[in-house]
Amino acid sequence: MALLKREIAMLRDVLQSCSSAAVRTAIALRNLCKPPDSFMIAFYRIGFFALLMALWQVAATRMGSNVLPSPLATWQAAQTLVGEGQLIVAIGDSLTVYLSGFAIAIIVGVPLGVVMGGFRVLGKTLEVYVFALAATPRVAFIPLIIVLLGLGVEAKTFIVFLGALMPILINAYAGVLAADEELLEMARSVGTPRGRIFTNIVLPGAVPFIIVGLRIGATIGLINTVVAELYTAVRGLGGLLAIYGNTFRMAEYFVVVLTLAAVGVIVTESLRYIEARVSRWRDV
Amino acid sequence: MMSAGDPAERSGDAEVRVVLDRVCKSFAPAGGGDRVSALQDASLTVGSGKFLALLGPSGCGKTTLLRLVDGLIQPDSGTVHVFGAPPRPGPDIGFVFQSFRLIPWAKVSRNVDFSLRDLGLTAAEREERTRRVIKMVGLTRFANAYPAALSGGMKQRVALARALAPEPKVLLMDEPFASIDAQTRELMQIELMRIWTRRRPAVLFVTHSVDEAIMLADEIALMGPSPGKVIETVPVDLERPRWTYDTHAEPRYVELRKHLSSRMRQFVLSDPASEFFGRDLGSPDAMGT
Ligand SMILES: Nc1ncnc2c1ncn2[C@@H]1O[C@H](COP(=O)(O)OP(=O)(O)O)[C@@H](O)[C@H]1O
Numbered sequence: 198m199a200l201l202k203r204e205i206a207m208l209r210d211v212l213q214s215c216s217s218a219a220v221r222t223a224i225a226l227r228n229l230c231k232p233p234d235s236f237m238i239a240f241y242r243i244g245f246f247a248l249l250m251a252l253w254q255v256a257a258t259r260m261g262s263n264v265l266p267s268p269l270a271t272w273q274a275a276q277t278l279v280g281e282g283q284l285i286v287a288i289g290d291s292l293t294v295y296l297s298g299f300a301i302a303i304i305v306g307v308p309l310g311v312v313m314g315g316f317r318v319l320g321k322t323l324e325v326y327v328f329a330l331a332a333t334p335r336v337a338f339i340p341l342i343i344v345l346l347g348l349g350v351e352a353k354t355f356i357v358f359l360g361a362l363m364p365i366l367i368n369a370y371a372g373v374l375a376a377d378e379e380l381l382e383m384a385r386s387v388g389t390p391r392g393r394i395f396t397n398i399v400l401p402g403a404v405p406f407i408i409v410g411l412r413i414g415a416t417i418g419l420i421n422t423v424v425a426e427l428y429t430a431v432r433g434l435g436g437l438l439a440i441y442g443n444t445f446r447m448a449e450y451f452v453v454v455l456t457l458a459a460v461g462v463i464v465t466e467s468l469r470y471i472e473a474r475v476s477r478w479r480d481v
Numbered sequence: 482m483m484s485a486g487d488p489a490e491r492s493g494d495a496e497v498r499v500v501l502d503r504v505c506k507s508f509a510p511a512g513g514g515d516r517v518s519a520l521q522d523a524s525l526t527v528g529s530g531k532f533l534a535l536l537g538p539s540g541c542g543k544t545t546l547l548r549l550v551d552g553l554i555q556p557d558s559g560t561v562h563v564f565g566a567p568p569r570p571g572p573d574i575g576f577v578f579q580s581f582r583l584i585p586w587a588k589v590s591r592n593v594d595f596s597l598r599d600l601g602l603t604a605a606e607r608e609e610r611t612r613r614v615i616k617m618v619g620l621t622r623f624a625n626a627y628p629a630a631l632s633g634g635m636k637q638r639v640a641l642a643r644a645l646a647p648e649p650k651v652l653l654m655d656e657p658f659a660s661i662d663a664q665t666r667e668l669m670q671i672e673l674m675r676i677w678t679r680r681r682p683a684v685l686f687v688t689h690s691v692d693e694a695i696m697l698a699d700e701i702a703l704m705g706p707s708p709g710k711v712i713e714t715v716p717v718d719l720e721r722p723r724w725t726y727d728t729h730a731e732p733r734y735v736e737l738r739k740h741l742s743s744r745m746r747q748f749v750l751s752d753p754a755s756e757f758f759g760r761d762l763g764s765p766d767a768m769g770t
């Protein structure tokens with residue numbers, strides 16, 4: 198009982214410091230001439246976070262720490278994992294696999310999608326295979342990949358690559374096909390040569406699609422990172438997940454889950470930031 | 482004066498910019514089915530420096546005719562000649578589209594510059610020309626704005642500036658002021674007249690507004706629907722500039738307006754494709770009684 202009280206007090210402190218931080222951030226945001234909305238959104242987000250923490254605490258108390266660790270226990274586990282270094286090493290391993298797989302998927306997927314969109318015959322020829330591959334669960338390829346590439350970084354990176362590739366490629370392809378017919382005719386009317394129509398009208402028009410593809414690819418890539426680490430040599434965050442999950446060390450397990458969520462949020466928010474930067478023309 | 486005879490032959494005449502001779506054009510509908518005839522035996526001549534209004538109800542092939550004159554599409558039969566030869570899209574023919582068609586991610590100045598890229602001008606010349614044309618349409622203050630920040634009237638000025646920048650000898654305008662509010666429209670019409678008087682391109686101006694056609698044009702080509710063709714050509718012998726006196730009170734204006742309006746109404750009422758087909762709204766009496 199005393200323990201519970203202490204936890205609630207801790208939780209209250211955490212929440213209070215969170216909300217005062219939220220108010221400070223919100224004011225800072227408003228000073229940056231953002232619309233007043235972002236002030237409220239930031240506030241609501243923190244509020245929702247507080248609600249989640251409270252629910253978590255209640256659920257943890259009810260279910261017992263063997264099933265669901267409390268926020269405080271998770272926080273302590275996080276400190277230990279960071280202090281002993283295995284979390285940092287795991288993040289490093291996972292990020293290496295994740296980011297290189299994702300990067301290769303971008304380098305291959307965007308140009309391939311764009312070329313498929315630019316040359317309609319090529320696009321029509323290949324699209325069936327692309328859609329078929331996209332519909333096949335990528336886990337199905339893992340045994341084959343292991344046979345070909347082993348259990349190391351190469352195999353993991355390839356699994357991430359394969360997962361991220363399809364949404365990136367398909368969206369780039371769709372973006373090129375969705376080019377604005379009216380703008381294309383305008384460009385033709387002023388005598389713009391085909392190549393320049395492609396670079397000045399078609400490609401910029403496809404950018405929003407491409408960024409959507411990158412965002413979906415980033416998410417699937419992260420999922421595949423964990424899958425790869427579970428199926429091949431057990432390492433990285435996926436590896437920790439397997440170890441702590443199998444040994445029922447739920448607090449540590451939760452730390453890994455939250456770390457993965459944080460990585461996902463950071464990557465997709467960065468892409469959203471890039472999107473906002475490249476589409477500033479939408480703002481009046 | 483032009484000599485009589487085959488219009489295609491006449492097009493060799495340096496004074497004639499645009500000639501359409503018995504042009505037919507049909508389209509295959511996107512959903513399949515029979516081809517839709519958009520133009521049948523349409524003939525038309527626009528002299529150098531002349532302002533011709535193409536007046537007709539919607540769906541009678543006005544846009545199709547402009548696209549043919551720009552060389553964006555080819556006729557099924559008949560001839561389209563601009564400067565004595567089949568047209569090719571490019572800087573010699575300016576096109577102002579009904580829906581503006583500005584590049585949304587490019588600033589105003591880059592939108593205007595877009596039509597100057599293939600004229601062999603130096604970067605400095607292009608910049609100078611862009612600045613001048615933007616000034617001409619009164620948008621200097623907005624040269625660095627994105628289209629999303631502009632009103633409808635301002636967007637149409639940008640589109641006009643883009644079409645005028647290469648100094649075309651033929652200017653095609655597709656209902657350019659249809660989606661602009663009445664006040665702005667009148668100012669834009671005056672502005673267009675000012676620019677046209679100075680530059681004197683041959684203008685093919687599409688509209689479905691009888692008043693707009695009379696206020697602007699030297700000559701009005703009346704188009705009828707199903708399938709589209711030029712029914713008659715009427716000269717507008719009203720003194721210019723027409724905004725300096727009460728044009729609407731002139732007997733000639735009233736006469737022209739009455740004639741064109743009743744023809745337009747007839748077209749709509751007798752067009753099987755129209756929602757008003759067969760309704761008894763043809764005579765002015767039908768409204769009173
Ligand atoms: N690209 C196209 N494909 C199919 N039908 C078309 C196309 N362009 C025009 N049409 C048809 O041709 C007719 C004339 O169209 P249009 O030239 O746009 O008329 P207007 O500009 O006078 O309103 C209409 O019936 C229209 O549906």
Ligand SMILES: [Mg+2]
Pocket residue numbers: 543544545655
């Ligand atoms: Mg039209």
